[in-house]
Amino acid sequence: MIVDLSRFVAAEEPQWSRLEAVLTALKADPWRQLSLAEVRELDLLYRRASADLARLTGFTGEREMRQRLEQLVARAYAEIHGGRGARRVRFRPWHWFSVTLPRTFRRNLGCMLFALAVTAAGMIFGGVAVAVDPGAKDVIMPFPHLVGDPRERVAEEEQAIGDRLAGHKATFAGELMAHNIQVTLLVLALGMTFGVGTIIMVFYNGVMLGAIVVDYLLAGEPAFLFGWLLPHGIIEIPAMLVGAQAGFLLARSLLGRGDGRRIGTRLRSVADDVATLAGGASLMLIWAGMMESYFSQYHEPVLPYAMKIGIGLAEGTLLVFFYGFVGRRAADPEAAND
Amino acid sequence: MTDDRVAVVRIRTPEGVPFSFPLASPVTRLAAWAIDKMVVTAAWSAISTLVRLVGLLSVDFSLGLAVVGYLVVSVGYAIALEWRWGGQTLGKRLLHLRVMDEHGLPLRFSQVVVRNLLRPLDALPGAYLVGGVTATVSAKAQRVGDIAAATIVVHEPPAAAAGLARLQPSKYNSLRAQRHVVARLRDHTSPALAHATLRAVLGRDHFDPDARVQLFSQLAEHFRAVASVPPELSEGIADEQFVRNVVEVLFLRPETATPAPEAMAVR
Numbered sequence: 001m002i003v004d005l006s007r008f009v010a011a012e013e014p015q016w017s018r019l020e021a022v023l024t025a026l027k028a029d030p031w032r033q034l035s036l037a038e039v040r041e042l043d044l045l046y047r048r049a050s051a052d053l054a055r056l057t058g059f060t061g062e063r064e065m066r067q068r069l070e071q072l073v074a075r076a077y078a079e080i081h082g083g084r085g086a087r088r089v090r091f092r093p094w095h096w097f098s099v100t101l102p103r104t105f106r107r108n109l110g111c112m113l114f115a116l117a118v119t120a121a122g123m124i125f126g127g128v129a130v131a132v133d134p135g136a137k138d139v140i141m142p143f144p145h146l147v148g149d150p151r152e153r154v155a156e157e158e159q160a161i162g163d164r165l166a167g168h169k170a171t172f173a174g175e176l177m178a179h180n181i182q183v184t185l186l187v188l189a190l191g192m193t194f195g196v197g198t199i200i201m202v203f204y205n206g207v208m209l210g211a212i213v214v215d216y217l218l219a220g221e222p223a224f225l226f227g228w229l230l231p232h233g234i235i236e237i238p239a240m241l242v243g244a245q246a247g248f249l250l251a252r253s254l255l256g257r258g259d260g261r262r263i264g265t266r267l268r269s270v271a272d273d274v275a276t277l278a279g280g281a282s283l284m285l286i287w288a289g290m291m292e293s294y295f296s297q298y299h300e301p302v303l304p305y306a307m308k309i310g311i312g313l314a315e316g317t318l319l320v321f322f323y324g325f326v327g328r329r330a331a332d333p334e335a336a337n338d
Numbered sequence: 339m340t341d342d343r344v345a346v347v348r349i350r351t352p353e354g355v356p357f358s359f360p361l362a363s364p365v366t367r368l369a370a371w372a373i374d375k376m377v378v379t380a381a382w383s384a385i386s387t388l389v390r391l392v393g394l395l396s397v398d399f400s401l402g403l404a405v406v407g408y409l410v411v412s413v414g415y416a417i418a419l420e421w422r423w424g425g426q427t428l429g430k431r432l433l434h435l436r437v438m439d440e441h442g443l444p445l446r447f448s449q450v451v452v453r454n455l456l457r458p459l460d461a462l463p464g465a466y467l468v469g470g471v472t473a474t475v476s477a478k479a480q481r482v483g484d485i486a487a488a489t490i491v492v493h494e495p496p497a498a499a500a501g502l503a504r505l506q507p508s509k510y511n512s513l514r515a516q517r518h519v520v521a522r523l524r525d526h527t528s529p530a531l532a533h534a535t536l537r538a539v540l541g542r543d544h545f546d547p548d549a550r551v552q553l554f555s556q557l558a559e560h561f562r563a564v565a566s567v568p569p570e571l572s573e574g575i576a577d578e579q580f581v582r583n584v585v586e587v588l589f590l591r592p593e594t595a596t597p598a599p600e601a602m603a604v605r
Contacts, residue, residue: 050351050355053355053357054354054355070357070358071494073351073355073357074357074359074442077349077442078439078442078443081351081352081443082439082443091447167397167398168398168401169398170396170398170401170402170403171398171401171402171405172402173402174401174402174403174405174406175402175405177405177406178405178406178408178409181409182458185455186458186459188455188456189455189456189458189482189483189486190459191486192459192486250486263485264440264441264485264488265441265488267485267486267487267488268439268441268449268487271446271448271449271451271452271487271488272446272448274451274452274486275448275452275455278451278452279451
């Protein structure tokens, strides 16, 4: 049977044009609140266009018309079923920092604890390796100045005359920030290797940290060690762990153990948390970069170790308070998931 | 006509209506990325000039600012534009590509962030090898960042005029008055053949002269045979003109012979 659809198209074209106009208006002003009548009209137009598309499905010809109708239905479908899209987000920085970020951290505490456990395992491995075989330092230590005797380094640092970083503190801070953020984002991204890459990175970081700590403790230099590491490390190391937390969140979604949802749906559901944790880790690394460049590199007699350790501990306390308690009482629907 | 080599993502609405998005090929995406890379380089060279001016106050500060600034610009460019332009950067806009949620829903800000933060992994070990291979083998042409963010990159061809809008009716068409012949033509012509013939008429200039003569000769022979067209209706008419007359009676409204913009022959 041959049917000329020109009459059908002539009848429907005004509805399609109206739907296109409504969608274009919504696109131009994403924050616009539709009235009940407008919502009903949009729903009606969408259903009508869907029905028209269904009637045309299966025809091989007139691709442009079908494409146009498909695009209209797709746009209306996204508008009706999608909730708030990318352009409708009103970013509230203070709310994000004081409520969303700490809550997201707490909501995914399991992933953080796993990252901590992997780091602890790495630290034990690195510490034992250096304690048993000092020659392992050549392989483990990330920088040449850490390979030598800690006592010699401490003596050298404490006898340093003048400010070695004078004139390039900001450059050093910038390099630290950029490098550490890139490494942390890679740790996060490696969560897509089902977490294997993230585990390796976090474990290796733990190995280096454990080796340094044991090396300096065995050399009898705990004051220098903690005075040097704590002011920036108390933020920098947790920042990388926050990145790893996000990576393990991705890995958990990929594995989807005990979750009947499809992989795309699972990953989509954690995208907000992953982005939030990435932002939190980046902020922490900006602070850590400043501290490392402007504070950590100065030792006694320029800065007393007690003061440096005290500041480091204070930072750590604030960090624990921030992630542990901030944002708990804010009236927000997110509280239900906290 | 559809190009079977183009991969598509099909989505079915809760109302049971399917629609599809043609996926962007890895090659097109690479081209868009190259354009974006050039844009970032150009933008950074302009911004770095301003940063160097800060060096008049403090060289150290300007160098530190430059290090962090480049990271912010290179990562922030794609995030900011894809967020603001609904899934498009400048490169994607030029090549008619768009990032979308893989379920056809609106792109969320966090999805934009995640897919761009995972670029370092896609870029490993160099030249976007991980991302390129993943996109090539993935059913939805997704690089790792797209899989993590549950996004796809689709090709949005610019809206073209519908084929029939370009079909000009002839002043004289010997078939138009022969309703029984028209009925037989419609009855024995499948939609696929009807639209293929329409495409041939509209795209006649794209054929080599010899191929065109041969194509229209075969089509005319076919239509004459299936509709038992009396010889006098096609006497003195070139095969191509005869085929054009067939297309007109198949697609245009007989009472007016005016192009019905979206008229469609349906079997």
